[in-house]
Amino acid sequence: MLISNLEILPDHRIVRHLGLVQGSSVRSKHVGRDIMASIKNIFGGELQGYTELLHESREEATERLIQQAQGIGANAVLNVRYSTSSIAAGAAEIFVYGTAVELAQRD
Amino acid sequence: MIEIILFLVFMSCGFIFGQLAEKRHFKSIVEREQQLNSLPVVASRYPPEDTAYHQQLVSGSVVVASDYFKSFTAGLINIFGGVVTPFESLLDRGRREAILRMKAEAGKLNAELVFNVKLETTRIATGRAGAIEVLAYGTAMLPVDAGRANAINSSSANDLSAIDSAPVASGSVPRR
Numbered sequence: 001m002l003i004s005n006l007e008i009l010p011d012h013r014i015v016r017h018l019g020l021v022q023g024s025s026v027r028s029k030h031v032g033r034d035i036m037a038s039i040k041n042i043f044g045g046e047l048q049g050y051t052e053l054l055h056e057s058r059e060e061a062t063e064r065l066i067q068q069a070q071g072i073g074a075n076a077v078l079n080v081r082y083s084t085s086s087i088a089a090g091a092a093e094i095f096v097y098g099t100a101v102e103l104a105q106r107d
Numbered sequence: 108m109i110e111i112i113l114f115l116v117f118m119s120c121g122f123i124f125g126q127l128a129e130k131r132h133f134k135s136i137v138e139r140e141q142q143l144n145s146l147p148v149v150a151s152r153y154p155p156e157d158t159a160y161h162q163q164l165v166s167g168s169v170v171v172a173s174d175y176f177k178s179f180t181a182g183l184i185n186i187f188g189g190v191v192t193p194f195e196s197l198l199d200r201g202r203r204e205a206i207l208r209m210k211a212e213a214g215k216l217n218a219e220l221v222f223n224v225k226l227e228t229t230r231i232a233t234g235r236a237g238a239i240e241v242l243a244y245g246t247a248m249l250p251v252d253a254g255r256a257n258a259i260n261s262s263s264a265n266d267l268s269a270i271d272s273a274p275v276a277s278g279s280v281p282r283r
Contacts, residue, residue, distance in 0.1 A: 003164045005223050006246050010154050037172070037238070042117050044125035044174030045132075046204075047238055050231060051170045054240055058166070080164065082242055084229040092231060092240070 001066050002076040002103070009078070011106045018074045018100040023064030027057040028091035057094045058082065065096050074100035117175040125174030129196060136203050143210045148221045148245065159251045163216060166244035167208025171201045173237050194237075201241035202226060209243040218247035 002009075028034075033049040040047055061082075069077050080098035087093050154160065173181075177193040184191050205226070213221050224245035231238045
């Protein structure tokens, strides 16, 4: 499965448009991590726990996007966009969406 | 009384460690920016037409926290209005770090350039003070030979499909 945030691919032709596909994931870390983060908020600096959390979350959302695209018979997802929103203290929603297409090599 | 002491302790902790962390972070950002200078990052939407490339989505993200001193000063500035410099430097650090991490990932794949880069910033709620998450993502353009080597070695989730690993000879894309 080719995932790209470009809209057109050199030397490929879009055979079929299969519409919008999406994946999302909401995750949070355990309270210990949240407490550590709030302590770190006094000193400043990177919150590695949250960087990790959002990274995992993004991977899961992408995985769901790929599953959905495979389910409808696409072989690529183009123009992929990510969006993040924090929905509660210590929890974030990652949303990823794109256009599922069927690509063929251009002769 | 205790509250005043706590406040002063937090303020000085935030000031000393926050400034120190920021200085160190900026130093490492500048160093790594120089190292990765040869890898251009472009916001253009349309890929080059004259060279053959493989492509793969790359991303980098970071969560940076504000310190107590920054948050407090920002609160003060907020009363009078004006430029909130403490947060400007925080956002600058976050963005540059995210782009650097994306570049590092692209560099590992031997990419020649990164296309259609998007940046996204979100406020992460952690108690009363703020932390921001910055995500940078774009399409890494890999030279065809390096792309094939990566397709064989790659065991990541973003595995290259048959289409992706087929040599791409561009040139016939209509200009818009």
